[in-house]
Amino acid sequence: MSGQDEEARYTLASYAGKIGGQAYSKKNKAELKLFYSDEWQQLHGYKSAGQRNVQSGHLAKLNDEISKSRPEQRSEAGKLGAKARIAKQQIEKTALFDEKHIIQKRANLVRWGIKIDGIRVPFKKLSSDFVDYHLMYGTQKSYNTKKMSETEKATEK
Structure with a gap:
């Protein structure tokens, strides 16, 4: 060398x-x-x-x-963690952003409709905006607009 x-x-x-x-x-x-x-x-x-x-x-x-x-830092950290998790899910196409999951959710909605105020509403009667919102942000719980939460009752009085 x-x-x-x-x-x-x-x-x-x-x-x-x-x-x-x-x-x-x-x-x-x-x-x-x-x-x-x-x-x-x-x-x-x-x-x-x-x-x-x-x-x-x-x-x-x-x-x-x-x-x-x-304690306020813990709340802020939870919000930042949720934002990071959602961003990661969007990139990886998992959870709410998984196309297969959305297709399955739509199929269930078409088949069963949705329960609102204890009455099952068929898919045909749902607006396209409601369906889109439900597919992206809806929950597994049934919709019930008649029940009031404890905080709403307290604020009403």
């Missing part, structure tokens, strides 16, 4: 390092050393990172601290 320019030395060193690194990795894998050993994974691996936080009590301490000192 002494007669080579700087770029050639760098290329040779890089190549030798890749060959040596692969050989070293194969040897460690065969002997279950370092990264490939169960002990190393328990101490340093990401698979059990969440379990370590729960087992050590660190997660419980954090939850208690946030609940006592900054």
Whole structure:
């Protein structure tokens, strides 16, 4: 390597390092050393990172601290988590955004209609706007507009 320019030395060193690194990795894998050993994974691996936080009590301490000192932060964190989850579901096309799920939900709506105020309304009588809304945001619960919640009753008096 002494007669080579700087770029050639760098290329040779890089190549030798890749060959040596692969050989070293194969040897460690065969002997279950370092990264490939169960002990190393328990101490340093990401698979059990969440379990370590729960087992050590660190997660419980954090939850208690946030609940006592900054309850508004917990509420804000929940909202941010929900937004992130919905964005992830939109990208991955899962849950509400799964086309198969929406097709199945529509088929059930066509077959059974929907129960509103205790009366089953057939699919033919539902508006397209209602159907679209129900498919995207509807719940598994039946619609009941007659019942008033406790808070509505209290505010009415």
